[in-house]
Amino acid sequence: MRRRVAIVGYAQSHHQHNMQKTREDMVFEVCKGALRHAGISREDLDTVITASTDFLDGRTISSVFVGMAAGAFLKDESKVEEDGTFALYYALMRVLAGTHDIALVEAHTQGSTMNAHQVSCFTLDPQFDRQIGVLNDIAAAALQARMYMNSHGVTDEHLAMVAVKNLSNAAANPWAHRKMAKVSVEEVLGSKVLCDPVRELMMSPVSDGACAVIIASEEKAREITSKPVWIEGVGSCQEAYIRDRDLGRLESLKTAARTAYKMAGIKEPAADLDVVELSEKFAHEELMAYESLGLCREGEGKRLIEKGTTGKEGKIPVNPSGGALGADPVCATGLVRVIEAAKQIRGEAEGCQVPKVRRALAHGQFGMCAQKNMVFVLGGNGS
Amino acid sequence: MEGKSEIVEVKTFPFPAGFNWAVGPMMERFIRTLAGRKVLGARCPGCGYTYVPPRSRCGQCQAAIAEKDVVELSGKGTLISYTNAHVAPDGNGNLKDLEKPIVVGAVKLEDADSVLFMPVEGVKPQDLKIGLAVKVRWREETKGAVADICCFEPVG
Ligand SMILES: [Zn+2]
Numbered sequence: 001m002r003r004r005v006a007i008v009g010y011a012q013s014h015h016q017h018n019m020q021k022t023r024e025d026m027v028f029e030v031c032k033g034a035l036r037h038a039g040i041s042r043e044d045l046d047t048v049i050t051a052s053t054d055f056l057d058g059r060t061i062s063s064v065f066v067g068m069a070a071g072a073f074l075k076d077e078s079k080v081e082e083d084g085t086f087a088l089y090y091a092l093m094r095v096l097a098g099t100h101d102i103a104l105v106e107a108h109t110q111g112s113t114m115n116a117h118q119v120s121c122f123t124l125d126p127q128f129d130r131q132i133g134v135l136n137d138i139a140a141a142a143l144q145a146r147m148y149m150n151s152h153g154v155t156d157e158h159l160a161m162v163a164v165k166n167l168s169n170a171a172a173n174p175w176a177h178r179k180m181a182k183v184s185v186e187e188v189l190g191s192k193v194l195c196d197p198v199r200e201l202m203m204s205p206v207s208d209g210a211c212a213v214i215i216a217s218e219e220k221a222r223e224i225t226s227k228p229v230w231i232e233g234v235g236s237c238q239e240a241y242i243r244d245r246d247l248g249r250l251e252s253l254k255t256a257a258r259t260a261y262k263m264a265g266i267k268e269p270a271a272d273l274d275v276v277e278l279s280e281k282f283a284h285e286e287l288m289a290y291e292s293l294g295l296c297r298e299g300e301g302k303r304l305i306e307k308g309t310t311g312k313e314g315k316i317p318v319n320p321s322g323g324a325l326g327a328d329p330v331c332a333t334g335l336v337r338v339i340e341a342a343k344q345i346r347g348e349a350e351g352c353q354v355p356k357v358r359r360a361l362a363h364g365q366f367g368m369c370a371q372k373n374m375v376f377v378l379g380g381n382g383s
Numbered sequence: 384m385e386g387k388s389e390i391v392e393v394k395t396f397p398f399p400a401g402f403n404w405a406v407g408p409m410m411e412r413f414i415r416t417l418a419g420r421k422v423l424g425a426r427c428p429g430c431g432y433t434y435v436p437p438r439s440r441c442g443q444c445q446a447a448i449a450e451k452d453v454v455e456l457s458g459k460g461t462l463i464s465y466t467n468a469h470v471a472p473d474g475n476g477n478l479k480d481l482e483k484p485i486v487v488g489a490v491k492l493e494d495a496d497s498v499l500f501m502p503v504e505g506v507k508p509q510d511l512k513i514g515l516a517v518k519v520r521w522r523e524e525t526k527g528a529v530a531d532i533c534c535f536e537p538v539g
Contacts, residue, residue, distance in 0.1 A: 115476040127406055128436050131529040134468070135500040138478075139487045142466035143500070147489070150464070150513050194478075195466040195487070240442045243497045244434070247464070247489065 005095045006221035006228035007378065008214050009038025010339040015177040015209035015327035018112040023057070026210045028069040031106055034212035035071070038224055045214075046100035048072035051080045051087035051107035052331045055119045070106045070212070083107070083279070084211065084335025085364025085374040091215055092231060101217045109330035111206035116330050120368060125241065137281075138203065140242060140368045142195035145284040147248040149197065152299040154287060156197050160188035161305045162283040163201050163325055169312060170322025172351030175336075177207045177327035202283040202325075209329025211336050229342040232359070233266070233377035235259025242368055250285070253292035253363070253373040260361075261294075264377035269294040273377075274357040275344045276310075276318045277337035279365045280325060286318065289363065293375075312354065320344070320352040334364020338376055345380045408450060409437040418527035422456045422519060424495045433495040458519040459538060460492040465503060465511055490517055490535050505536040 011033025013019070013026055027050075035041060048070050054062045063079040080087040084107025091103035109116070120137035124130045148154060164183050171181035180187075183201070191201040221228040235256035239245040257269070266272045276293065280286035287301035295316055296304055304310045310318035319326070321340040324333050341360035343349040358381055364374040406414070413423045413436045425437030429446030435456065439448050465488045473479035488503035503517065517535040525531040 115472065115478070117478060118472040118474070118476045121472055126402070126404060127410055128529060129500060132501060132532070134471075134485065134487045134502050136472055138470065139466055139468050140500070142468070143464040143487065143489045146466060146513070147464040192469075193467075194470050195468040198466075243499065244432075244442060247498070 003096050003098065004218040004230060005092055005215055006218065006230050007338070007342045008216045008221050008224045008228060009034045009040070010211065010213045010342060011037055012175050012211035012332075012336055012339055013209045013329075014175055015207040015329050017177065017205070017207065019110065019208035023108065023110055024065050024069045026110070026208070027066050027106055027108055030210045030212040031070045031104060034104065034214050038214045040102070040214070040224060042071040044102055045071055045075060045104050047076040047091065047094055047103045049078050049080060049087045049091045049103060049105050051082065051084040051105070051335070052109060053081055053119070055122055056109050056114055056116060056330055058113045066106070066108070071104060076100065082331060082366040082372070083364040083374065084332050085338060085362070085376065086236070086366070088213060088215070088335060088338060088376070089234060089236060089374060092234065095215060095217050101220045102214065104212060104214050105335065106210065106212040107332040107335040108210035109332055110208040111328070111330060112208050116206055123368065129243075137368050138198060139195045141203070141282045141284070142198045144247045144369045145197055145282065148284055148288055151248055152302065154284070154302045156189060157185055158287065158302045158305055159197065159202050159283040160185040162280070162286045163188045165305065165311055166280070166286075166319050166323045166325040167201065169320050169352065170326030173321045173326060174350065175327065176322045177209070178205045178325065179322070198282060204281045204324040204328035207327045207329040209327060209332050209336070211332045211339055213335060213338060227346045227380065229345045229378050229380045231376060232379045233260035233262070233264030235263070235375045236373070238367075238372035242371070247369055250288045250292040250370055250373065253289060253370065253375070256373045256375040257293045260375040260377045264379070266377060270296070270316055272359060273316060273361050274359050275320060275341065275354050276316065276361045276363070277321060277340045278319055278323050278363045279333045279337055280319070280323050281328065281365070281370070283325065285370055286323070290318070293361065317354045320349070320354050334362070334374060337362040337364060338378070341376070341378050345378060407439055409439050409448070409453065412450070412453065413437050414529060415527045417529070417531040418525045420458075420521050420525055420531075422458045422492070424454050424456050424492070424497070426452050426454050428452055433497070435492055435495045435497040435499060454494070456495055457493045460490045460499075460517055460535070462488050462503065462513060462515040462517050463491050463498065464489040464513060486511065488517070488535055501532070502534040503536070504534045510537070
């Protein structure tokens with residue numbers, strides 16, 4: 001990249017089922033928190049980008065009161081739909097363009113406003129699929145899971161092992177929603193069947209939550225912090241509509257990762273990355289992502305979870321924070337992954353800390369069956 | 384009010400919104416043709432990808448697809464995935480338990496590339512598997528509406 005850009009501050013909420021707090025208050029707290037963490041003030045911000053979805057917020061132009069709570073009063077401001085990583089991408093481009101030096105990125109969803117699974121139905125083709133009326137994101141994920149499992153001999157137990165890893169990792173994360181320190185494969189398999197093979201504990205919880213990240217140009221970043229986390233690579237790609245894509249693979253994630261790796265100079269992801277934070281809305285997506293991110297060969301995702309390679313003590317820890325299975329404040333989920341990855345690099349990941357992290361990957365997604373994917377590669381030697 | 388929210392609950396959603404979408408000539412023909420118990424697709428003249436329901440723009444190669452590219456399909460296909468759905472959104476933002484699980488199938492139609500997501504009926508649980516040959520079951524009286532396609536069922 002022509003201009004180096006770094007993450008210099010961040011904050012997230014205690015993600016939970018129903019926060020009993022207004023959206024404005026929730027956003028205010030994380031934005032103030034991120035400014036405090038960076039040690040700068042609202043006056044230092046050049047631009048503010050927020051991410052949310054009007055359908056999930058339950059109102060049109062839902063950013064109307066969010067911008068002010070985020071510190072955007074009389075500043076350059078914009079809103080991006082869907083995941084917070086898309087907003088980070090937008091903010092990054094503004095700083096790279098040289099028109100802005102310091103940007104605040106905020107993302108949020110209160111799942112308690114309108115259940116995200118209900119909203120998923122409204123993303124379908126109104127002329128056909130919505131009229132047939134049997135598809136929603138859970139059923140679609142189940143169809144994807146079975147297709148993937150059938151192709152590669154993946155079992156229900158493999159999916160449960162992903163859930164066990166992430167939910168027990170979440171227990172050490174003070175910000176996570178679904179914390180289950182002692183959860184077992186049997187307990188996951190015994191949890192409520194939603195759409196088989198998907199059980200309740202294999203699907204992310206519907207959370208209320210928000211987060212904010214502050215990025216700055218190299219010059220400003222070095223003034224602000226001694227522990228900048230550099231954005232070394234970024235890639236974005238999306239699939240065709242659900243009727244016209246191969247559901248059995250995450251091809252767009254593969255392309256997004258390849259783009260980000262090229263920019264960051266990563267040749268062997270499994271060796272070059274020290275930690276990975278994924279937005280896996282369903283357990284099977286994590287196994288599919290191992291393959292798309294090149295952490296293993298196609299069809300070998302199950303081996304990584306069998307061998308503990310992606311466990312907190314493994315060779316390439318994935319989701320030491322608990323990932324999206326640990327908390328899913330929908331539009332904030334990807335940006336939370338960026339924060340968790342940055343925390344690992346700065347040595348600020350508390351109970352989730354993995355030793356010696358120099359390079360981390362953060363993934364965001366949106367749409368049924370991970371239709372759109374975003375990959376960030378972060379680097380630094382903070383700790 | 385101890386420990387309880389002071390936020391007043393406001394319920395204004397879902398709202399009764401009516402939208403008028405133009406379906407375009409291809410989709411209109413698809414819907415009307417269902418009355419005659421026929422499924423139409425559209426084959427891209429650029430890359431050969433066949434869309435069901437038909438589309439007038441190809442996402443794969445960005446070619447324009449015209450009415451001459453409409454093809455008639457057999458209505459038969461293969462089950463490439465399925466799930467027994469035990470829950471569904473209730474329309475008010477919650478998940479409800481279905482009285483009886485329904486089978487949702489991903490069906491790849493013969494001579495087409497698109498995958499349809501449809502209810503599958505008339506299959507014994509032990510026969511439900513990827514690769515099952517299925518066909519459209521039509522509603523008893525068809526009238527040229529998407530609802531003419533009742534579900535998919537095993538061939539024979
Ligand atoms: Zn084409």
